[in-house]
Amino acid sequence: MAATTLNVDGVMLFEQPFARVPYENYRKVFRTSQKNIEKELGAIQTAASELARKARSGAANPEDALRSIDAMMKRAEGLKKKLNDLQTNSGAPTLQVIRERLQHLAAVEDIESVRSPEFARWADTRLDRWLIDWTLRHGREKTARRIAAQKGIGTLVDIELFSDIRRIEDALSRHSCTEALAWCSENKAALRKVKNPLEFELRLQEFIELTRARKLMDAITYQKKYLIQWQESQAVQINQASALLAYTPISAFGPYKRLYDLSRWQTLIQSFRVAIYNLSTLPTEPLLHLAMYAGLASLKLPACYNQETTNIDCPICDPDLGKLATEVPFSHHVNSTIVCRITGKIMDSDNFPMAFPEHGTVYSREALEDMASRNEGQVTCPRTKETCHFADLRKVYIS
Numbered sequence: 001m002a003a004t005t006l007n008v009d010g011v012m013l014f015e016q017p018f019a020r021v022p023y024e025n026y027r028k029v030f031r032t033s034q035k036n037i038e039k040e041l042g043a044i045q046t047a048a049s050e051l052a053r054k055a056r057s058g059a060a061n062p063e064d065a066l067r068s069i070d071a072m073m074k075r076a077e078g079l080k081k082k083l084n085d086l087q088t089n090s091g092a093p094t095l096q097v098i099r100e101r102l103q104h105l106a107a108v109e110d111i112e113s114v115r116s117p118e119f120a121r122w123a124d125t126r127l128d129r130w131l132i133d134w135t136l137r138h139g140r141e142k143t144a145r146r147i148a149a150q151k152g153i154g155t156l157v158d159i160e161l162f163s164d165i166r167r168i169e170d171a172l173s174r175h176s177c178t179e180a181l182a183w184c185s186e187n188k189a190a191l192r193k194v195k196n197p198l199e200f201e202l203r204l205q206e207f208i209e210l211t212r213a214r215k216l217m218d219a220i221t222y223q224k225k226y227l228i229q230w231q232e233s234q235a236v237q238i239n240q241a242s243a244l245l246a247y248t249p250i251s252a253f254g255p256y257k258r259l260y261d262l263s264r265w266q267t268l269i270q271s272f273r274v275a276i277y278n279l280s281t282l283p284t285e286p287l288l289h290l291a292m293y294a295g296l297a298s299l300k301l302p303a304c305y306n307q308e309t310t311n312i313d314c315p316i317c318d319p320d321l322g323k324l325a326t327e328v329p330f331s332h333h334v335n336s337t338i339v340c341r342i343t344g345k346i347m348d349s350d351n352f353p354m355a356f357p358e359h360g361t362v363y364s365r366e367a368l369e370d371m372a373s374r375n376e377g378q379v380t381c382p383r384t385k386e387t388c389h390f391a392d393l394r395k396v397y398i399s
């Protein structure tokens with residue numbers, strides 16, 4: 001029975017990013033709305049109090065007052081339109097995605113058995129989602145879009161997120177930080193919360209490029225504007241970077257030469273990827289791999305790697321799949337049956353195992369009863385030579 005009951009908690013372990021990504025998208029929409037409201041209402045308030053001040057001092061003339069009120073109304077209407085557009089184009093579709101995903105997750109809670117056709121269908125969709133995740137991480141966006149369209153699961157996968165990642169990484173590989181910095185500013189609060197230094201690393205790179213081009217005045221201005229604010233956490237790096245004003249890429253040595261190294265761009269791409277995965281709670285490895293590891297680990301036994309004990313029905317015993325499993329830990333169920341060392345018979349609830357009181361060595365009840373009947377109730381452990389009365393043995397329960 002227990003083996004076919006669906007382990008909902010286990011299923012949910014993989015689903016955090018599935019719920020998190022659209023939630024983060026919605027938060028962005030909400031923040032943009034909030035910024036617009038603050039900006040426009042602030043301006044209206046300023047204009048209103050200015051008008052009131054003029055009216056009190058008697059300096060207001062009716063025409064100016066009307067014009068000012070008109071301008072305020074235009075602003076309010078503009079704000080309303082902007083918020084409307086935002087809600088229609090981004091807010092509502094994102095909410096729809098959240099709703100569909102939560103429904104998809106909720107559906108699994110009603111499934112009772114892993115053998116039911118409902119679960120088979122649900123797991124098929126999950127496999128499609130994982131395949132799309134895998135293809136997106138490998139830069140195969142067209143394939144991902146095709147699978148999503150074919151299976152009708154566009155709202156259940158994060159193609160847009162990965163297009164963003166690709167666009168920003170492409171810019172970094174063309175040695176431009178602009179796109180990545182824009183992303184950092186969109187996610188400033190979240191990055192600060194997890195103390196991610198990506199923005200500093202990007203700023204540092206822009207500074208390095210200025211010194212590489214020997215635009216020294218620009219570099220000094222840039223340093224004051226963007227690097228000094230990181231002084232508290234990045235003092236060492238900032239000091240080293242300052243030395244680049246004196247060293248050219250050719251004259252630099254040691255840590256200064258490393259700062260000029262173009263491979264820093266590759267490192268930036270990796271740091272960016274880690275940061276964006278982190279904020280979306282996406283694992284750095286494809287979900288498909290994680291699921292495979294989990295599955296392989298639950299089956300893997302030492303016997304799988306012994307030619308004499310391989311099992312034709314076991315996927316790990318297959319040489320190719322077994323190779324995939326080399327890095328995963330062994331299953332905890334190393335012994336599926338416990339065998340008595342004396343009789344070689346299986347120990348179970350009929351022939352339960354019994355332990356010696358001192359050393360805890362274990363043999364089957366049958367073997368020990370037999371031994372006791374021949375030795376006036378005394379039993380001796382063949383390994384430790386511990387001797388006791390049969391009545392002093394402890395019954396061992398198999399869990």
Ligand SMILES: [Zn+2]
Pocket residue numbers: 299301303304310311314315316317
């Ligand atoms: Zn095996």
